[in-house]
Amino acid sequence: MSLSLYDISVPVFINAFGNLAEILKKGEAYADEKGLSHKDLLQARLIDDMYPLIAQVQRASDTARFAAVRVAGIENLPMADGEATFAELQDRIERTVAFLKGIDPSAMAGREEAEVVLTTRSGSTTFTGKSYILGFAVPNFYFHVTTAYAILRHKGVPVGKMDYIGRSK
Amino acid sequence: MSLSLYDISVPVFINAFGNLAEILKKGEAYADEKGLSHKDLLQARLIDDMYPLIAQVQRASDTARFAAVRVAGIENLPMADGEATFAELQDRIERTVAFLKGIDPSAMAGREEAEVVLTTRSGSTTFTGKSYILGFAVPNFYFHVTTAYAILRHKGVPVGKMDYIGRSK
Numbered sequence: 001m002s003l004s005l006y007d008i009s010v011p012v013f014i015n016a017f018g019n020l021a022e023i024l025k026k027g028e029a030y031a032d033e034k035g036l037s038h039k040d041l042l043q044a045r046l047i048d049d050m051y052p053l054i055a056q057v058q059r060a061s062d063t064a065r066f067a068a069v070r071v072a073g074i075e076n077l078p079m080a081d082g083e084a085t086f087a088e089l090q091d092r093i094e095r096t097v098a099f100l101k102g103i104d105p106s107a108m109a110g111r112e113e114a115e116v117v118l119t120t121r122s123g124s125t126t127f128t129g130k131s132y133i134l135g136f137a138v139p140n141f142y143f144h145v146t147t148a149y150a151i152l153r154h155k156g157v158p159v160g161k162m163d164y165i166g167r168s169k
Numbered sequence: 170m171s172l173s174l175y176d177i178s179v180p181v182f183i184n185a186f187g188n189l190a191e192i193l194k195k196g197e198a199y200a201d202e203k204g205l206s207h208k209d210l211l212q213a214r215l216i217d218d219m220y221p222l223i224a225q226v227q228r229a230s231d232t233a234r235f236a237a238v239r240v241a242g243i244e245n246l247p248m249a250d251g252e253a254t255f256a257e258l259q260d261r262i263e264r265t266v267a268f269l270k271g272i273d274p275s276a277m278a279g280r281e282e283a284e285v286v287l288t289t290r291s292g293s294t295t296f297t298g299k300s301y302i303l304g305f306a307v308p309n310f311y312f313h314v315t316t317a318y319a320i321l322r323h324k325g326v327p328v329g330k331m332d333y334i335g336r337s338k
């Protein structure tokens with residue numbers, strides 16, 4: 001037995017989105033309990049020039065979708081960044097998970113050494129499928145999920161490590 | 170070609186520790202530039218009951234070592250949590266990386282379905298090698314590395330996403 005690029009990305013992302021959805025529910029419940037504005041919590045950030053909570057979730061969604069899109073060469077499902085409520089963020093997560101669940105594992109098979117070009121404002125970086133998933137997509141994905149957690153934690157929401165790791169094994 | 174449990178953990182951790190070492194150097198340089206106490210920065214945290222920077226690095230070290238130890242069944246290299254300076258944290262990272270570099274990939278081979286029992290204060294959880302690496306070790310590792318980054322970012326250290334992702338591909 002061995003692992004495929006699909007194994008180490010898509011199901012992992014789906015699992016983490018399930019945990020993130022629960023963490024966001026705890027954030028929403030905490031805001032209600034403490035009489036905090038949902039908007040203020042959704043726009044909370046760790047420092048002025050860093051993405052707020054809502055954008056951390058959007059970037060996690062993008063990172064997960066593009067991991068499969070770029071490796072498998074399938075069409076992306078574009079998602080506008082219009083979310084402004086907890087319900088809309090949950091809907092974004094649901095649509096992202098539905099997209100991920102629809103990916104055929106065979107579409108990512110044998111792509112370990114295929115060229116993957118990542119183009120951003122600062123230029124292009126060429127990866128292999130393997131280096132892109134292991135060296136960019138997975139760490140970037142966990143970066144945004146952890147930062148979403150960290151923002152809520154920083155604001156006092158009673159979440160713990162096990163909410164992030166999840167319990168379903 | 171396919172991926173092994175070793176491929177998706179040990180070299181990934183080694184790479185991330187290289188990035189974390191550079192991030193910590195930027196933190197130290199920022200403290201010196203701004204006349205901030207090293208101790209205050211090392212003890213900074215996002216909220217009172219969360220681990221400070223120094224412990225985030227220690228937990229990343231533990232998570233990485235134990236991933237290999239538990240899957241390969243090799244002996245751990247214990248590390249006391251006595252670090253109190255940036256230099257000592259860099260040394261902890263160097264010793265962790267040296268330990269990881271010494272792991273023979275074959276020791277982790279074929280362990281995808283082997284039982285891995287994780288015992289903590291709250292009880293025992295039984296994983297397979299695959300579910301332990303993908304569902305616990307990797308997300309937990311990135312949790313602590315990202316939180317170390319987030320603490321420094323929160324305190325004003327001028328680090329960016331590319332410091333976390335790294336540039337060597």
